Amino acid sequence: MIEGQVFPSVPAGTVTGNRGLVVEEPLLFEQGSVAGSGVDLPEPRDVPDGLGGFRRTTPIGLPGLSEPQVVRHYTRLSQKNYSIDAGFYPLGSCTMKYNPRLNEKLARLSGLGDLHPFQPISTVQGALEMMHSLAVWLMELTGMAGVAMSPAAGAHGELCGIMAIRAAQEAKGNPRKIILVPESAHGTNPASASLCGYSVVAIPATSEGRVDIAALKEKLSDEVAGIMLTNPNTCGLFERDVREIADLVHAAGAFFYMDGANFNALIGRVKVADLGVDAMHINLHKTFSTPHGGGGPGAGPTVLSPALVAFAPLPFVRKTKDAFELVETRAQAGEAAHPFGRMKGFHGQFGVMLRALAYAMSLGKDGLRQTSGDAVLNANYLLARLKDVLTAPFDGPCMHEALFDDGFLKDTGVTTLDFAKALIDEGYHPMTMYFPLVVHGALLMEPTESESKQTLDVFIDTVRGLAAKALAGDADFFHAAPRLTPRRRLDETLAARKPVLRWRPDVAD
Amino acid sequence: MRYLPLSADDRAEMLDAIGAASVEDLFCDIPADVRASGVFDLPDHQGEMAVEQAFSALAQKSLSPACAPTFLGAGAYRHHIPAAVDALIQRGEFLTSYTPYQPEISQGTLQALFEFQTQVCLLTGMEVANASMYDAATACAEAALMAARVTRRKAVLISGGVHPHYIDVIRTQLAFTGIACDRLAPDPLGIEDLLGRVSPDLACVVVQTPGFFGGLSDFSALAAQCHANGVLLVVAVAEPVSLGALKPPGEMGADIVVVDGSSLGMPLSFGGPGVGLFAVREKYVRNMPGRLVGQTVDVDGRRGWVLTLSTREQHIRREKATSNICTNSGLCALAFSIHVALLGDTGLAKLAEVNHAAAVALSRKLAAVKGVKIVGPAFFNEFAVMLPKPAAEVVEALAAKGILGGVPVSRFYPSFPELENLMLVAATETNSDADMDALVAALKEVLQ
Numbered sequence: 001m002i003e004g005q006v007f008p009s010v011p012a013g014t015v016t017g018n019r020g021l022v023v024e025e026p027l028l029f030e031q032g033s034v035a036g037s038g039v040d041l042p043e044p045r046d047v048p049d050g051l052g053g054f055r056r057t058t059p060i061g062l063p064g065l066s067e068p069q070v071v072r073h074y075t076r077l078s079q080k081n082y083s084i085d086a087g088f089y090p091l092g093s094c095t096m097k098y099n100p101r102l103n104e105k106l107a108r109l110s111g112l113g114d115l116h117p118f119q120p121i122s123t124v125q126g127a128l129e130m131m132h133s134l135a136v137w138l139m140e141l142t143g144m145a146g147v148a149m150s151p152a153a154g155a156h157g158e159l160c161g162i163m164a165i166r167a168a169q170e171a172k173g174n175p176r177k178i179i180l181v182p183e184s185a186h187g188t189n190p191a192s193a194s195l196c197g198y199s200v201v202a203i204p205a206t207s208e209g210r211v212d213i214a215a216l217k218e219k220l221s222d223e224v225a226g227i228m229l230t231n232p233n234t235c236g237l238f239e240r241d242v243r244e245i246a247d248l249v250h251a252a253g254a255f256f257y258m259d260g261a262n263f264n265a266l267i268g269r270v271k272v273a274d275l276g277v278d279a280m281h282i283n284l285h286k287t288f289s290t291p292h293g294g295g296g297p298g299a300g301p302t303v304l305s306p307a308l309v310a311f312a313p314l315p316f317v318r319k320t321k322d323a324f325e326l327v328e329t330r331a332q333a334g335e336a337a338h339p340f341g342r343m344k345g346f347h348g349q350f351g352v353m354l355r356a357l358a359y360a361m362s363l364g365k366d367g368l369r370q371t372s373g374d375a376v377l378n379a380n381y382l383l384a385r386l387k388d389v390l391t392a393p394f395d396g397p398c399m400h401e402a403l404f405d406d407g408f409l410k411d412t413g414v415t416t417l418d419f420a421k422a423l424i425d426e427g428y429h430p431m432t433m434y435f436p437l438v439v440h441g442a443l444l445m446e447p448t449e450s451e452s453k454q455t456l457d458v459f460i461d462t463v464r465g466l467a468a469k470a471l472a473g474d475a476d477f478f479h480a481a482p483r484l485t486p487r488r489r490l491d492e493t494l495a496a497r498k499p500v501l502r503w504r505p506d507v508a509d
Numbered sequence: 510m511r512y513l514p515l516s517a518d519d520r521a522e523m524l525d526a527i528g529a530a531s532v533e534d535l536f537c538d539i540p541a542d543v544r545a546s547g548v549f550d551l552p553d554h555q556g557e558m559a560v561e562q563a564f565s566a567l568a569q570k571s572l573s574p575a576c577a578p579t580f581l582g583a584g585a586y587r588h589h590i591p592a593a594v595d596a597l598i599q600r601g602e603f604l605t606s607y608t609p610y611q612p613e614i615s616q617g618t619l620q621a622l623f624e625f626q627t628q629v630c631l632l633t634g635m636e637v638a639n640a641s642m643y644d645a646a647t648a649c650a651e652a653a654l655m656a657a658r659v660t661r662r663k664a665v666l667i668s669g670g671v672h673p674h675y676i677d678v679i680r681t682q683l684a685f686t687g688i689a690c691d692r693l694a695p696d697p698l699g700i701e702d703l704l705g706r707v708s709p710d711l712a713c714v715v716v717q718t719p720g721f722f723g724g725l726s727d728f729s730a731l732a733a734q735c736h737a738n739g740v741l742l743v744v745a746v747a748e749p750v751s752l753g754a755l756k757p758p759g760e761m762g763a764d765i766v767v768v769d770g771s772s773l774g775m776p777l778s779f780g781g782p783g784v785g786l787f788a789v790r791e792k793y794v795r796n797m798p799g800r801l802v803g804q805t806v807d808v809d810g811r812r813g814w815v816l817t818l819s820t821r822e823q824h825i826r827r828e829k830a831t832s833n834i835c836t837n838s839g840l841c842a843l844a845f846s847i848h849v850a851l852l853g854d855t856g857l858a859k860l861a862e863v864n865h866a867a868a869v870a871l872s873r874k875l876a877a878v879k880g881v882k883i884v885g886p887a888f889f890n891e892f893a894v895m896l897p898k899p900a901a902e903v904v905e906a907l908a909a910k911g912i913l914g915g916v917p918v919s920r921f922y923p924s925f926p927e928l929e930n931l932m933l934v935a936a937t938e939t940n941s942d943a944d945m946d947a948l949v950a951a952l953k954e955v956l957q
Contacts, residue, residue: 017811025620027620027623027624027627028624028850029624029627032853034853034854034855035855036853036855037851037852037853037855037856037859038591038593038850038851038852038853038856039591039851039852039856039860041856041859041860041863041938042863042938043863044859044862044863044865044866044867045863045866045867045869045870046866047866047869047870047873048869049865049869050865050868050869050887050888051725051754051755051865051887051889052887053727054725054726054727054755054756054887055754055755055756056752056753056754056755056756056757056858057756058760059854060631060632060752060753060854060857060858061631061854062628062631062849062850062852062853062854062857063850063853063854064853064854064855064856065850065851065853067591067593067851070593070847070850070851071593071596071597073850074597074600074603074621074847074850075597075600077616077617077618077620077621078597078600078602078603078617079602079617080614080615080616080617080620081602081603081606081609081614081615081616081617081618082602082606082611082614082615083601083602083603083604083605083606084601084605084606084607085601085602085604085605086601086602089607091607094607096607098512099604099605100512102557102560102561104599104604105561106560106561106564107778108595108776109564109565109568110568110573110575110576111567111568111569111570111571111572111573112564112567112568112571112778112779113776113777113778114573114574114575114587114776114777114778115571115573115574115777115778115779116574116579116581116585116587116777116779116780116913117585117777117779117780117781118581118583118585118916118920119571119572119574119581119908119913120904120905120908120913122905122908123571123572123908123913124571124572124779125570125571126566126567126568126569126570126571127567127571127779129567129570130564130567137551140549140550140551141549141551152643152644152647152781152782152836153643153834153835153836154835154836155823155833155834155835155836156643156647156834158833159682159833163681163684163685166685175685186824186835187822187823187824187826187827187830187835188823188824188833188835190823190827190828191823191826191827191828191830191832191833192833193828194828194829194830194833195654195682195685195686195832195833196685196686197685197686197687199828200827200828237538238536238538238539240538240540242540243540243543266539268549269536269539269544270539270543270544271543271548274543275543285836289512291604291605291840292605292606292607292608292839293598293603293604293605293606293839293840293841293843294603294606294607294608294609294615294618294621294622294839294840294843295607295608295609295618295640295800295836295837295838295839296608296641296643296782296836296837296838296839296840296841297643297781297782297784297836297838297839297840297841298836299782313681314677328920328921329921329923331923331924332923340681340684341677341678341680341681341684342646342674342677342678342681343647343678343681343682344643344644344646344647344674344678344781345584345644345645345646345647345672345674345675345678345769345780345781345783346584346585346644346674346779346780346781346783347779347780347781348780348781349781349782350778350779350780350781350782351776351778351779351781351782352781352782354564358560358564360551361552361555361560361563362511362512362554362555362557362560363510363512363554364551364552364553364554364555365549365551365552365553366553366554367510367512367513367553367554370510370513371512371513373532373535374513374515374520376532376535376536377515377520377523377524377527377532377535378515378523380523380527380529380535381523381526381527383527384526384527384528385526396527397527397529397534397535397537397538399535399538420611421613424611424613424614429607429611429614430611435824449512449513449515450512450513450514451514452514452515452519453514453515453519453522453523455514482613482614485613485614486613486614486616487612487613487616487807487811487813488613488807488808488809489613489807489808490612490613490805490806490807490813490814490815491805491806491807491808492805492815492817494805494806495803495804495805495815495817496803496817496818496819496820499794499801499803499817499818500803500804500805501623501626501637501638501794501801501802501803501804501817502623502626502627502630502636502637502638503623503624503627
């Protein structure tokens with residue numbers, strides 16, 4: 001097949017380069033004149049100027065556009081995005097589940113969404129109660145003693161957990177030097193450990209895709225401060241030996257950080273405290289359905305064991321007999337608490353917490369248990385119905401995501417990337433590719449509980465069809481994909497070699 | 510349950526295809542004795558109406574600034590948000606998309622972030638900006654870490670005019686890195702001597718304008734002194750509306766500029782989520798933390814955008830990355846960008862004038878109240894007032910009268926008795942003359 005024979009080549013088809021609903025849209029800076037504005041403001045009060053010599057003397061250089069121009073601009077941009085609302089997003093380790101609209105509505109309620117962070121505490125009791133309620137849900141779902149609510153994202157929660165571990169080790173007299181991280185871990189794990197002054201030592205995986213206990217024993221010493229273990233791991237497998245791992249780590253005087261990125265597989269099924277966990281972040285933007293928003297905002301509350309809870313960062317909410325307090329300073333924290341510091345401005349991702357609580361209350365303990373059941377069922381269904389055409393490196397059952405390697409593409413001339421790009425033309429967001437690093441050319445699929453059997457069946461047929469096409473020797477079809485998207489494959493080498501990171505008048509088309 | 514599409518029949522068919530007897534069997538790798546079946550002390554699922562009623566009840570337990578004259582600042586400012594902003598960011602294609610790793614189907618987010626980066630450069634007077642950070646406080650910490658990487662030095666000096674939360678987050682994040690952190694005492698009068706403390710040992714000096722206490726500064730001389738000593742100057746801005754009227758930090762010679770973007774496009778939301786803007790000199794771009802969007806072409810030669818320079822980032826560099834950050838604050842950056850797009854050059858300049866004039870008008874009214882003294886030099890839309898009694902008490906008494914009158918400095922600095930009577934007061938375009946008169950009248954009663 002020659003590119004362009006079957007699918008119309010773009011942009012050749014039209015005068016404008018537009019393709020029906022997908023309209024080319026110039027940059028903001030290529031539209032409008034400086035004089036316009038899309039906001040009508042009141043006139044400033046007539047008072048003497050107090051800015052004097054601090055005044056700006058040059059124009060900012062922003063274009064001035066009317067409201068309809070701005071609305072059309074962003075509407076057209078939005079139409080160039082894939083989204084979970086529009087289609088299936090089997091992006092492994094990212095938990096792209098449905099984002100309930102009720103949560104958006106509640107986050108905008110007057111008396112919640114419009115509160116100022118520094119109102120007197122007596123005027124924000126409802127907000128503090130909301131934060132406290134979510135904290136109670138998270139502690140009960142994990143069985144942990146406390147939770148630091150302020151981390152802004154998963155990686156930020158990791159940092160919080162490792163800082164608490166470091167503070168606890170220092171309190172025992174020696175911060176120690178090493179954090180152990182399995183080689184299958186997310187890149188954020190070693191980066192977070194490094195930010196806390198630790199060197200990172202990798203632990204290899206067994207041929208079953210799990211932590212190699214013998215290697216772990218070898219690496220444990222009195223210089224190890226803790227281990228960071230993703231569980232279920234990034235191969236989508238539960239670490240069966242987790243309690244033995246916890247015991248070994250504790251016996252060495254170290255702490256067990258569990259990366260909770262994959263908590264959606266466990267929610268309502270197991271209390272992680274029973275696994276011997278000392279700290280774990282929970283991605284509210286994964287397990288608790290808050291929107292990813294094209295890359296944030298998220299939130300990463302971090303649950304803590306009794307050994308670490310005293311070191312939780314400021315601020316935190318404390319319930320007294322008849323009110324809620326916000327503990328913002330060490331003086332307020334009291335003598336029993338030894339907060340290691342502050343992770344974030346204000347009081348954390350309040351709006352994200354609110355959406356997460358609404359999600360938890362909507363599903364309840366029964367619904368959350370059903371959620372992990374359906375998420376794991378969907379992943380195993382994909383695994384079962386695809387493992388005869390794709391290659392699965394590890395035996396099932398898997399947890400919430402199914403891992404394949406690129407063995408099935410051997411000698412076809414098609415790579416994992418090509419295969420994924422062909423899926424885009426079929427109307428899907430690709431699975432996670434080339435991660436985890438422990439298998440070759442990984443394809444990691446996480447369907448979540450949000451997908452119907454019908455959606456999965458059509459997807460399975462699509463993947464099987466593409467696999468057959470690859471095996472039939474139609475490599476050119478894959479190399480040319482995607483063909484039907486607003487842009488086709490982009491030159492990332494050019495972007496990195498000659499960075500153009502902002503618009504300037506002289507580099508515009 | 511409304512969010513779960515599988516039916517009982519579906520589940521049975523799927524288990525059959527898998528060859529498992531029950532869903533429980535799929536969890537067989539979890540040790541049986543820890544599988545906690547039904548032991549959660551939590552309520553069961555609820556309908557949409559019941560959840561909504563519960564949240565409405567929570568909302569009624571707080572005093573909304575929409576129902577009270579509000580003069581609160583201290584790093585978070587109440588502004589009017591055009592309706593179009595929220596309508597656009599709630600489009601599912603923006604709200605429910607992932608980080609734009611697949612550029613062919615993410616050009617909307619990527620182009621919007623490229624425009625955001627450009628707006629941040631223009632507002633700050635800087636050369637390069639990233640696609641946003643969690644918030645200004647964490648961005649300040651990232652700036653300090655970046656300065657240490659660039660200079661290979663192990664000491665940071667922070668002005669007493671910087672927001673105390675920014676200071677605390679910098680200190681926390683540096684605590685375990687071996688980088689020393691020297692912070693000067695809170696400086697309501699703007700009289701600290703930074704110039705005299707710049708030395709060749711420092712990686713950076715961190716300052717803020719308008720300062721935490723409201724005062725304005727021109728850091729041009731400090732920048733020159735820093736550069737003569739190989740030190741980077743980090744300038745924080747807590748109120749981006751000020752950039753519509755004030756000389757931008759880039760023109761003062763800043764090397765890194767951090768801005769709290771949440772004044773524009775985002776509701777206050779009790780302080781989060783917000784967005785941190787982060788801009789640097791071009792020569793430092795490869796030491797920069799966070800996501801970057803760059804322009805390129807596709808195989809048909811058409812202009813498009815991708816995430817770029819990712820060799821700085823954790824998913825490639827792991828423990829050697831410039832930062833552990835994975836997520837940014839994409840949707841908040843979009844909200845900021847849409848609000849700025851709506852304002853345009855003239856709109857932002859005018860918004861800044863309206864804010865400044867409101868604060869000047871309020872300061873004159875408050876200065877006429879017996880016992881109240883305006884503290885410090887020139888300000889933008891926030892200033893400090895010295896009261897004849899503890900500010901925390903005054904603020905509570907005002908709240909009892911339905912007025913959110915200011916932020917007591919003692920909330921941040923409880924161990925500084927000389928700051929006990931100090932209150933921060935902000936005015937924006939949202940404050941009417943009637944609001945201001947209500948505050949003045951209530952303050953007179955409270956101070957009697």
